Amino acid sequence: MRKIGLRVDADTFTGTRDGTPRLLEMLARHNIKASFFFSVGPDNMGRHLWRLCRPAFLRKMLRSDASSLYGWDILLAGTAWPGRRIASRLGAVLRQTMACGHEIGLHAWDHYAWQTWIEHWPREKIEQQLRLGLDSLQQCLGEKVNCSASPGWRADQRVVAVKESLAMRYHSDCRGFTPFRPVLDHGAGAAAVQIPVSLPTFDEAVGRVVSQDDFNSYIMRAWAECDGTPVYTIHTEVEGVSRAGLFAALLERAWERGFTFCPLGALLPSDLHSLPLGRIEKSLFPGREGWLGLQAGLPV
Numbered sequence: 352m353r354k355i356g357l358r359v360d361a362d363t364f365t366g367t368r369d370g371t372p373r374l375l376e377m378l379a380r381h382n383i384k385a386s387f388f389f390s391v392g393p394d395n396m397g398r399h400l401w402r403l404c405r406p407a408f409l410r411k412m413l414r415s416d417a418s419s420l421y422g423w424d425i426l427l428a429g430t431a432w433p434g435r436r437i438a439s440r441l442g443a444v445l446r447q448t449m450a451c452g453h454e455i456g457l458h459a460w461d462h463y464a465w466q467t468w469i470e471h472w473p474r475e476k477i478e479q480q481l482r483l484g485l486d487s488l489q490q491c492l493g494e495k496v497n498c499s500a501s502p503g504w505r506a507d508q509r510v511v512a513v514k515e516s517l518a519m520r521y522h523s524d525c526r527g528f529t530p531f532r533p534v535l536d537h538g539a540g541a542a543a544v545q546i547p548v549s550l551p552t553f554d555e556a557v558g559r560v561v562s563q564d565d566f567n568s569y570i571m572r573a574w575a576e577c578d579g580t581p582v583y584t585i586h587t588e589v590e591g592v593s594r595a596g597l598f599a600a601l602l603e604r605a606w607e608r609g610f611t612f613c614p615l616g617a618l619l620p621s622d623l624h625s626l627p628l629g630r631i632e633k634s635l636f637p638g639r640e641g642w643l644g645l646q647a648g649l650p651v
C-alpha cells in the first residue's frame with residue numbers, strides 16, 4: 352500500500368472560498384488528512400495569469416483552457432479592482448480546515464508578488480513578506496504554524512536562509528525526489544528540512560503529456576512508479592472547483608487501488624538527521640513557465 356503526501360495549495364480568494372470546503376468534504380469521505388498551504392494577503396493572481404503574455408505561456412493557457420480551469424473571477428482578481436485580502440475575509444474557512452484535522456501551512460502573503468518578484472527582492476523584503484503572511488495566518492488560526500511552501504516553488508538558497516528565522520519544522524519549497532536537509536551557504540550548517548514535491552500537477556501534465564480524460568490513470572501510474580517519496584500537489588482552484596468531479600473520481604479509484612494519503616509532515620522520519628543533505632537550485636521545469644527551485648545534491 353503506497354502512502355502519498357497530499358499537499359493542497361490555496362492560491363486565490365475564490366479558490367479558498369469555494370474550493371476548500373468542497374475538498375474538505377471530498378477528503379472527509381475517504382478519511383484523508385492532507386497539508387493545506389494558504390495564501391493569506393491580497394489576491395492579485397489575475398495579474399499573474401495575464402502578465403505572462405509570452406508565447407510559451409499563451410500556449411499553456413490555450414492547452415489547459417485557462418478560463419475553464421480557473422474561471423473569470425480568478426483571472427480578473429487584482430486587475431480591475433484591488434486584490435481582496437484572503438485571511439481577513441475567509442478566516443472561517445481556514446479555521447474549518449484546521450478543525451477537520453488537516454495540517455496548515457503558509458503559502459504566501461501575496462502569491463502574485465512572490466512568484467513575480469522574489470528574484471529581485473532583497474533579503475529584508477522576503478523576510479517582511481513571510482512575516483506578514485505568518486502573522487496573519489497565526490492570528491487567524493490562534494495557533495503557531497510550523498510549515499510553509501513557496502508559491503510556484505520559487506525558492507533558492509537565499510529563501511532557505513531567510514526562512515531559518517521562522518523556526519519551522521519543515522518547508523516544501525522545491526521540486527525533487529525525497530525529503531532532505533538543505534545545507535546553508537558559507538558553511539552555516541543545515542537548515543530546516545525540505546519536503547519536495549515529486550509528482551507532476553494537473554496543469555503541468557494535461558495537454559502536454561496526457562489528455563484530461565486519461566489524467567487519472569496517468570497520475571496513479573506516476574504515484575505507483577515514483578522512485579522517491581511520493582508528494583502530490585492539488586489546487587483549491589482546480590481540483591476543488593473546475594475539476595472537482597475528476598478529482599472525486601480519482602479519490603474513488605485511489606481508494607479501490609489501496610493508495611493512502613497523509614499530510615506532508617507525516618512523511619518525515621523521527622530522526623531528521625537520517626535525511627540526506629542537499630541544496631535548492633534554480634532550474635527550468637517541464638510544463639512550467641520560468642524557473643523554479645529544484646532539489647540538488649551537494650557539489651563534490
Ligand SMILES: [Zn+2]
Binds near residue numbers: 360361458462
Ligand atoms: Zn500556489
